[in-house]
Amino acid sequence: MSFCYGAHAQEPADTWDAGRLAVLQQQINEQSQKLEDMRQSIGVQEENLFRLQRALDEEVLANARARGIQPPPPHPMLQAAPAYAQAQGRPAESRQPVGQAPETDSRPPEVAQIFDQPGVLTPPGKFVLEPSLQYGYSSNDRVALVGYTIIPALLIGLIDVRQVKTTSATATLTGRYGLNNRFELEAKIPYVYVNGDTVSREIFTGTAVDNVFNSHGSGLGDVEITGRYQLNRGGPDKPFYVAWLRYKSRTGTDLFEVVTDCITRCVGNTTGTGLPLDLPTGSGFDAIQPGITWLFPSDPVVFFGSLSYLHNFPRNNVSRTLIDGQREFLGDVEAGDIIGFNMGMGLALNEKAAISIGYDQNLVAKTKQNGEAVAGSVNVTLATLLLGATYRFNEKASLNVALGAGLTRDTPDVSVTVRVPVTF
Structure with missing residues (x-):
């Protein structure tokens, strides 16, 4: 139990x-x-x-x-x-909740604009109206030898020496609109005034006096439309990439439309190098230009640059007008394409002011007529050293000034551009 x-x-x-x-x-x-x-x-x-x-x-x-x-x-x-x-x-x-990050637009940093293509995009829903004025001056000498040599130091014939001085002023009204955080559209309408003076002693004459041939032109230039898209989200020590595509019309008066002087400058039109009585305000060719711009922020500076390719569409059955009303048939003409690149750096001085320095270069191919290179046409290199500064008046308006100095004989000697972008 x-x-x-x-x-x-x-x-x-x-x-x-x-x-x-x-x-x-x-x-x-x-x-x-x-x-x-x-x-x-x-x-x-x-x-x-x-x-x-x-x-x-x-x-x-x-x-x-x-x-x-x-x-x-x-x-x-x-x-x-x-x-x-x-x-x-x-x-x-109105305070923010704990742990919620402030909103940012992740747009590229803005620097003093010295190139034609701005790097920073327009915020979505915003419209930027940018009036600008550009002044340019160029001077170059041309020496033509007509004759033959007996020995390398002795020329039998004539020497044609010309100095060509060109002054231009371009007033442009540009509008940009941001469609979203990464895409914007731009339209540019220029008005061009250009004046040219040619100083020379004409060939086949015995004069010892320099003659000055003056001509000028003014009017609407070539209207442009550009679209830009930001490819990635950059940041500190991370590059921004902006792809863009530009279309340039030929709304301006071109070289084939102005009257060419073949009485006072062409001797029996034997040389075919007459000067225009009025200077053109446009290139005369439709063109399309794709490109890509990059910006690399590295405190306290921003490095930037771009690479582009401009293609000029050929024109068929082209002719030019002579002073006597006749038309000189030229056939098919194709302006040379242009490969361009630039690079620079920007530095902020304070909250309102910034400066930039850069280098811009364009390689221009030969002009062709009826499938062959035009006589005397050569590949041209245009190089410019640029300095720029910007000052912000307030959140909506700023002033941008850029100074360009030509580094090759074919580049304009000096150019000054003033822009005043206003945001609405």
Whole structure:
């Protein structure tokens, strides 16, 4: 009997131990779940912290590039405090939630514009109206030898020496509209005034006096339309890439439309090198130009550059007008294509002012007539050293000035461009 009694007495103790183990196991499971929830919460906080740091870096970089925006906001946790909101003179309800990154447009940094293609895109829904004025001056000498040589130092014949001085002024009205964060459209309407003076002693004459032949032209230039698309999201020490495509019309008066003087400058039209009575305001060829622009921010400077290719569409059955009303048939004419590239760097001086320095070069191919290179046509290299500065009046308007100096004989000696972009 005592054996049976001991067995029954042990049973309640086993039941109590099993229940306690179940409770402990449940507590362990609950603590494990809490630890897992904390790990997930830490992961979310780390992601938010990364977003905040990235946004803060972009804002600091933008301010360093004189973009004209407000200083970066404080840490969101500070903005969440009612005392901070009241200290800033705004209602506490306008504060941002903790862990929410401030919005950024991830646009490329803006620098003083010295090239025709701006690097920074227009914000979505914004319209930029940019009037500009460009002044250019070029001077070059031309020496033509007509005769034959007996010895290398002795020429029997005539020497035609010409000095050509050209002054131009171009007033342009440009409009840009941002369709979204990465795409914008631009239209450019130029008005051109150009004046040319040719100083020479005419060939086949015995005069010892220099003659000056003056001509000028004014009117609408070649209208352009450009689309730009930002390919990637850059940042500090990460490049921005902007692809663009430009179409240039031939709305301006071209060289084939103006009257060519073949009485005072052409001797019986034997040379076929008469000068125009009026200077053209356009190139005379439709053209399309794809290109890509890159910007690399590296505090405290921004490096930038672009590469492009301009293709001129050929014209068929071209003829030019002579002074006596006759037409001289030229056939099919194709202007040489142009490979262009440039590079430079910009530096912000303070929140409102920035400067830029750059180099621009274009390689121009030969002009062809009826499938053959025109006599005297050669490949030309145009190189320009550019200096620019910009000053921001306010958030909507700024002043941009660029100075260009020609580095080759075929490049204009000097050019000055003034732009005033206004954002609406």
